[in-house]
Amino acid sequence: MRKLLQALKRDDRGVTALEYVILAVVVVAAVTVGGSILRNVITSAFTSTGSAIQACVNSPKTCGS
Secondary structure, three states: OHHHHHHHHHOOHHHHHHHHHHHHHHHHHHHHHHHHHHHHHHHHHHHHHHHHHHHHHHOHHHOOO
């Protein structure tokens, strides 16, 4: 039993797979957070643009040049 435990302790074949899983989790988390931030920025930009267009439609004389 002791030899088996020592052999398992020295065996590092599964370490690479675990590293890839950890890397994939980090990448997914980064994409999720980045996507959320980007979505908020894009939503804000379109909201501002829509408000500016609506202001020009409602009051063309006060619209920017």
